[in-house]
Amino acid sequence: MKESGIWTEVTFNSRDPLYLQVIRHFKEQIAIGQLQAGQVIPSRRELGAQMKINPNTAQRAYKEMEEQLLIITEGNLPSRITNDVRVLRHIRSELLNDAVDSFFSSVHKIDVSLAELIELVTSKYGLVRTEDTKIDGGGEQL
Amino acid sequence: MLNGVTFTAEKGQITCLIGINGAGKTTIMKAIMGLTPLKSGSIQIDGQPLSKGIYEKVAFVPDHLTMPLGMRLSEGIQFMQDFYASWNCERSSELMSFFKLNPKERIGNLSKGTAAKYSLLMGLSQDTDYVLMDEPFSGIDMFSRESIAEVFSSQLVEGRGVLLTTHEINDMEHLFDKAVLLQDGIVHKSFDCEEMRISEGKSVIDVMREVYQS
Numbered sequence: 001m002k003e004s005g006i007w008t009e010v011t012f013n014s015r016d017p018l019y020l021q022v023i024r025h026f027k028e029q030i031a032i033g034q035l036q037a038g039q040v041i042p043s044r045r046e047l048g049a050q051m052k053i054n055p056n057t058a059q060r061a062y063k064e065m066e067e068q069l070l071i072i073t074e075g076n077l078p079s080r081i082t083n084d085v086r087v088l089r090h091i092r093s094e095l096l097n098d099a100v101d102s103f104f105s106s107v108h109k110i111d112v113s114l115a116e117l118i119e120l121v122t123s124k125y126g127l128v129r130t131e132d133t134k135i136d137g138g139g140e141q142l
Numbered sequence: 143m144l145n146g147v148t149f150t151a152e153k154g155q156i157t158c159l160i161g162i163n164g165a166g167k168t169t170i171m172k173a174i175m176g177l178t179p180l181k182s183g184s185i186q187i188d189g190q191p192l193s194k195g196i197y198e199k200v201a202f203v204p205d206h207l208t209m210p211l212g213m214r215l216s217e218g219i220q221f222m223q224d225f226y227a228s229w230n231c232e233r234s235s236e237l238m239s240f241f242k243l244n245p246k247e248r249i250g251n252l253s254k255g256t257a258a259k260y261s262l263l264m265g266l267s268q269d270t271d272y273v274l275m276d277e278p279f280s281g282i283d284m285f286s287r288e289s290i291a292e293v294f295s296s297q298l299v300e301g302r303g304v305l306l307t308t309h310e311i312n313d314m315e316h317l318f319d320k321a322v323l324l325q326d327g328i329v330h331k332s333f334d335c336e337e338m339r340i341s342e343g344k345s346v347i348d349v350m351r352e353v354y355q356s
Contacts, residue, residue: 014315014345017336048295052288053316054156055295057336 006034007042007050018053022061026070027091030081038083041071147183149322149332153271153303156294156317160307160350161324167307168205170324171274174305175202187272198228203265205277207257211250215243215260219267226268233298234267241289255286262290266298273299275306279314291317315346323353 006029012021029035042050048058062079065071069087073079082088107117147170151157159167172178174185176196185192187199209218215238223229238245241259252260258278265273279287287310293299294317308314315321315335323331330353338344 012316014312014347015339015343017339018316019336045295045297045300049292052291052295054319055300056155056319057316058295060336 007047010051012051012053018057019060019064022047022051022053022057023065023068023070026061026065026081027095030088031092031095035081037081037085037088039081040078041081043078147324147327147329149329151272151303151305151320153188154301155319156299156304156306157320157322158306158308158311158315158318158346159322159324160311160346162354165324166327167324168276171202171276171305171307174200174274197226199270200272200274201265201268201270203261203273203275203278205280207249207252207261209249211248213249214245215247215249216245218249218260218264219245222264222267228269230267230269233269234263237263237266237293237298240293255282258282258286259290262293266293270302272303272305275304277308278306279308279310284313287313311346311350318346321346321349323350325353 010021010025012018026035026041035041041047044058044062045055047062048055051058062071062073066073066079069084070082070091071079072082147166149157159170161167169178173180174192174196176192176194187196209221213221219234219238222234223231237243237259241256241263243256243260243263247256249257249260262275262278265275278290282290291314294304318335320332320334321338322329331349333349335346338346338349
């Protein structure tokens with residue numbers, strides 16, 4: 001049940017290339033552990049239908065992900081996420097780097113010291129982690 | 143009035159004809175189906191000039207159902223089966239259940255959304271290489287539109303050439319391969335949607351604003 005949501009509940013913007021947004025979505029799902037190494041993924045056609053995008057876009061995304069060694073398609077078998085740990089680790093660092101770049105482009109025009117930024121990030125980190133634990137643990141407490 | 147419209151809609155692609163009301167979208171559709179004569183110029187299907195055999199190659203889905211209101215959905219399908227040699231029963235059954243249509247329902251009692259789904263079923267159940275659709279999404283509730291969009295991405299459409307017109311560009315542009323913008327009787331711009339996003343970071347709506355609001 002939860003699995004199907006990861007393909008159908010994606011929103012796309014209309015300005016960035018759709019196929020890149022699809023790839024990004026795959027990478028995010030891998031980084032947060034929703035997609036596991038070696039996990040079978042929908043066929044191009046199924047993905048297109050679930051994401052409600054043009055099937056040629058799904059095709060393009062898959063081709064690019066195969067080239068990036070993110071997914072593996074062997075013969076007529078269903079495509080799978082790679083098992084290669086190096087590739088998976090690289091995704092994690094790629095997304096983290098993108099997030100930090102994003103953060104810096106938001107704050108670089110504001111006059112703020114690195115020390116202040118670190119303090120801010122540290123305090124937020126603590127808060128965010130507490131929130132995550134509350135959400136995960138809530139079901140059990142009931 | 144159309145005055146020199148040139149474009150290509152390819153098999154395996156979904157091409158959207160865009161233009162304000164009166165720009166000539168329906169005229170073009172009807173001309174392709176041989177329902178409106180062309181004063182000059184030519185229409186070619188797979189490199190062959192338009193001929194009486196068009197109905198075997200191109201299915202037309204009009205913007206409103208033209209079948210008798212008292213007819214039941216199942217009777218409509220039976221009629222099409224008898225009339226069109228290229229009718230695919232498996233496909234019509236598949237679409238009937240996908241869209242959750244009631245075969246006993248009468249055409250006159252259908253909501254707009256349901257009528258649009260049935261229209262689409264009519265067009266897609268013909269085994270044609272090309273499908274023309276006039277406003278398949280317009281005036282239809284969001285959920286029906288999503289349902290229809292899902293069919294567009296499926297193997298029921300895959301490999302065929304789809305040419306459609308719609309005003310619902312906002313939500314639907316993720317489905318199109320190509321956009322053709324009409325204005326003042328000519329093609330103002332014709333482009334691949336993903337290429338536009340890649341090379342210029344523009345959505346179809348962005349390009350429409352440039353063409354129609356300048």
